[in-house]
Amino acid sequence: MLIGRDAERRAIEQLIAGARVGAAGVLLVTGEPGIGKTTLLDEAAVLADGLQVLRARGTEAESELPFAGLLQLLRPALTDLDRIPGPQRTALAAALALGPGTAGAADRFAVGAATLSLICRYAENTPVVLLVDDAHLLDRPSAEAVLFAARRLVADPIAMVIAVRSQQLQPFQADLPTLRLDGIPLDAAQQIMRHLPAELVEQLHHTVAGNPLALLELADDPERLLRIPPGVPLPVPAMLAEAFASRANGLSRDARTALLIAAVDDPELGVVSRGCAEAGVDVAALAEAEAAGLIAIRDSQVQWRHPLVRSAIYTSADPAERRTAHQAVARATPDPDRRAWHLSEAVLGADDEVAAGLVVAAEHAASRGAYAVAATAYERAGRLSRGSPDAAVRLVAAGEAAWSAGQAERAEALLDDALLLRPPVPVSIHVQAIRGDIELKCGSPRRALDILVAAAAESTEPEVAVGLLADAVAACLQLCDTAAGLDAAGRLDSLLPVLERPGARIVGMLASGVAKVLAGGSGGTDQIRDALALTPHDEAGKDPRRQYWTVMGALFLRETGTGRALLQQAMHERREQVALAALPGLLFLLARDDATTDRWADAEASYDEAIRLARETGETTEEAMNLAGLAWLMSHQGRARSQELALRCLRICAQHEIHIGTTWSLFALGDLELARGDPAAALPQYERLVGVLAEYGIKDPDLSPAPELAEVYLRLGRPDDARRVAREHSVLAEAKGQPWSLARAARALGEAGESEQEFLTALSRHEQTPDAFELARTRLAYGAWLRRVRRRVDARTQLRLAVQGFDLLGALGWADQAAAELKATGETARRRVPSTADDLTPQERQIAVLLVDGNSIREAAARLFLSPKTVEYHLRKIYAKLGIHSRGELADHLASGRT
Known part of the structure; x- marks a missing residue:
């Protein structure tokens, strides 16, 4: 029976009642050791009478065993494994060692998606309650899978309660509803400890801040409180651990040895028994520990009174005793991966044989998507290989695994340690490739560029150098560094003739072409077009780097039809493979593509999903770019949220040197004011953007606000400035030679008063692009010009189409402006009723x-x-x-x- 936890019990009761009627709920229960988290979960199991209960508990012994916690949690539900989607089934089976590991299955998010699907399937007939105790001790991949599912439970008959220590919330310190457990009130303490004087109970309650376990444990020895110096705060968990260790010290030597063996590994009694036999003691000695209230033997399992008991037994043992216990368990366990972990705790100094076993364990973990565990295994293998040529290679593998697990700082430290061992050149180049990727996605594109260019110069393998230089061009794109981009393009071009693999050649051509387009150089668009035509599109998805560049190249061309099928194919493949970590970047490209057509709602949906996923995966660069893209899209609709998104993006871009995001955000801020009909407010944003583009030498006309700036100058009575800007922009557009750029340039010239033919040219160019917004902008500009020269009948045709186009897009501010122009011709617009x-x-x-x-x-x-x-x-x-x-x-x- 719970005492002093009425409110907390009601919260759990409501959560489970919701599951009974089909409403999902998640609750993160936090508190210090001994505060009652486990007791509350036990009460939840009682309240879940008649429902299906899935339960797991994290343990120190299994914290480095990939997916041990998830297997414990999902074991009863695995009967439904064949009922979830194929890619997810494969991923989860590989993670839980129920099937072979594959490259596709190794994505940690694939396992999370599969976990969600499985528990939802399991809940279809009877509601499910999931209880995860000591979640801070779960192995990292299990914790990530549980968190992934918890964040996405909305409408399923599922309740999830996760208990975690207050000071060890990661990775659960997220957006989950949280119930913090504090100490129980004094009256509850008095109810528990009726046998003690009220004055002593009050003193105990004050000393341990109402911690229930501390009250129960210390009530048997109140004199120890008198030994604490006055005014010194009581470290309750430490005192509890000391109390448990003190109780264990009263046991016989055999009982303490048996208890230590139980503490270092699996709680299954058979494993403990074999370990005791290896250590030369009788497992029956555990009966002493059970009589002392430290453990209980139930269902052939050693169940600890509290996780602190296990920790106290292990940490209070002599280091030599711990090594002996690990050695005994290693000899007793049939699992080679567990054996490797235990042997790594048992050895002193370097040991190549143990290191080799850890490498195998790391490979197994990585094949199952448990990269954090793999990183630890590789790292230990590297530390145990000192003096061996394999040490650096293993530390690099540890760094790469840590980066795959999203642990950027840890990865950097491991890679630095590997370099201190002076590895062979190919290994050091691989280190730089990983460091460059980390910097590009989570740090500074400038540092990424320096790292990647230097590594490419050092490499003697052309295909490796091409990959590094292509990544360097990606950094140049983020930095808006045209000079460095052109330099990388030149080096790529020099390597293309000696490449043997077609995929590497295509990547090199595309990256080189993009760099040239960004700088306004010649030949870039032709190079991109030639690369896209080299091989069938269905081969692009086999190489993530090549897939990125083929899609990027298609978007740089901005042509109707050219390469557009690649993007849809890439999205389909990544969703099928449950490759969540790859999605934010692809969603950005998909959204950008939709934003330049009439599919604005689809673009907003993709941007929105990408922003959420980028935050979840820690991809700062992708978060910034999707914020900028969404801000730009919403600016065309005149929506106030555009400004908020742009300002958020600018803060991220300033911190990480993502200058391309800065240009997009400034464009969005200017377009927002123009959509609102306020050219004076738009002017400083556009002029600031022009200054940024000039500062970085960006000559891609597609990033220039010149057409908008020309329009602003005209509205503000500065025709000479409008004409100058339009003519300068036309030169850049002619150099690029692509229809989207040429259409906008012709419109600007028309508005600046060059000739009517410029408007007609713009309309002709628009037919070769899918951009409905730019077409409507041109129709509005042309119609307004026709009205000003008193050709009202002709003006009405263009303005009607402009109103219709803007209305369909939801660009209501622009639609209002077009409708006002149409009214000035003597006709009232027929407005679309919003769908x-x-x-x-x-x-x-x-x-x-x-x-x-x-x-x-x-x-x-x-x-x-x-x-x-x-x-x-x-x-x-x-x-x-x-x-x-x-x-x-x-x-x-x-x-x-x-x-």
Whole structure:
């Protein structure tokens, strides 16, 4: 019975009651050791009577064993493993060592998605309650999988309670509802300790701040309180550990040895028994520890009174005793990976044989997506290989695994240690490639550029050098460093003739072409087009680097049809493979593509998903770029949120030198004011952007606000400035030679008063691009010019189309401006009634599109890393918002209001 926890019990009771009626709920219970977290979870199990309970408890012994905690939690639900989507099933089976590991399965997010799918399947017939105790002791990949699922539970009959120590919240220090346990009140303490004088109970309660376990443990020895110096705060956990260790010291030597063996490994009694036999003691000696209240033997398991008991037994043992215990358990365990871990704790100094065993354990962990565990195993192997040529290689592997686990600082430290051992040149170059990737995604693109260029210069392998230089061009793109980009392009071009692998040649050509376009150099667009035409598109997805550059190249061309299928294919492949870590970058490219068509709602949905995922995966650069992209998109709609997003992006960009994000954000701030009809407020933003582009030598006309600036100058009565800007921009557009650039340049010239033919040229160029917004902008500018020269009938044709185009896009500020121009010709615009589809949230929009495209509920759930019930929940909201009842009606609504 819980005493003094009425409010906490009600919170758990409400959570489980919600699961009974189909509402998901998650609660993170935090508190210091002994505060009652385990007792509260035990109460939750009682309250879950009649429901399915999945339960796991983290332990120190298994904290380095990949997915040990997840297997413990999901074991009863594995009967439904065959009922989840294939890629997820493969990933989870590999993680739990139920099937072979594969490259696709090694994604930590794939395992998280599979965990979500499995528990949702398991809950389809009877609600499920998941209880995770001592989650801070879970192995890292298990903790990540549990957190992934917890964040996405919305509409399933599932309740999840996770208990974790207050000072060890990572990785659970996230956006989960939290219940903090503090000490129990004095009256509850008095109820527990009726046998003691009230005055002593009050003193004890004050001393331990109401910690229930401390009250129970220390009540048997109140005299120890008198030995604490006055005014010195009592470290309750330390005192508890001391109390448990003191109790263990009263046991016989055999009992203490048996207890230590139980503390270093699996709680399964058979393993402990074999370990005791190896150590020459009888496992029956554990009966003494059970009688002392330190453990309990139940269901062939050694169950500890509290995790602190186990910690106290282990830490209070002599180091030599600990090594002996690990050695005994290593000889007793049949699992080679466990044996390797124990032997690594048992040896002193270098040991090549033990190191080799750890390398195998690391490889097994990595193949199952447990990169944090693999990093530790590789690191230990490296430390045990001192003096061996393998030491540096193993430390590099540890750094690479740590980076794959998202532990950037740890990865950097390991890589630095590897370099101190002066490894061979190919190994050191690989170190620099990893360091460059870390800097590019989480640190400074400038440092990334320096690292990658230096490594490429040192490499004697052309294909390795091309990969490094391509990554350097990506850094130049983030930095807007055109000079360095052109230098990298020149080096790429010199390597292309000697490349044997077609994929490497394509990457080199695309990266070189992009660098040239960014700097306004000649030949860049032709090089990109030639690269895209070299091989069938279906081969691009086999190489992530090549996939990135093929999609980037297609977007740089901005042509209708050229390479656009690559992006959809890439997204399909990454979602099928559950490659969540790769999605933010691809979603950015997909959103950017949609933002330059009439699919603005789809673009917003992709940007929104990418921002959420980038934060989850720690990809700062992708977060900034997607914030900038969404800000730019919303600026065209005149939405106030655009300014908030742009300012957030500018702060990130200033901190990490992501200058391309700065240019996009400034463009968004200027476009927002122009959409609001305030050219005076737009002017300083555009002029600041022009200054930034000039500072970095950016001559790609697609990044220039010159057409907008020319329009602003005209509205502010500065025609000479407008004409100058338009003519200068036209030169850059002609050099690039692409229809999108040429259309905008021609419009600017037309507005500046060159000739009507410029408007006609612009309209002709727009036919070769999918950008509906720029077409509407040109129609508005042309219509306004026709009205000013008193050709009102001709003006009406263009202005009607402009109003219609802006309305369809949801660019209401621009639609209002076009309608005002049309009214000035003597005609009132017929405005589109906003579709209720416009009210859908980005996630609802994504779900609607996937379902209309023919995906089932389960397929849509798998692709968006949600549960089927959550998709159904959102689908009901979609139907209610749109006032419809079928997918056919949904398709009609999306088609009629496609924005």
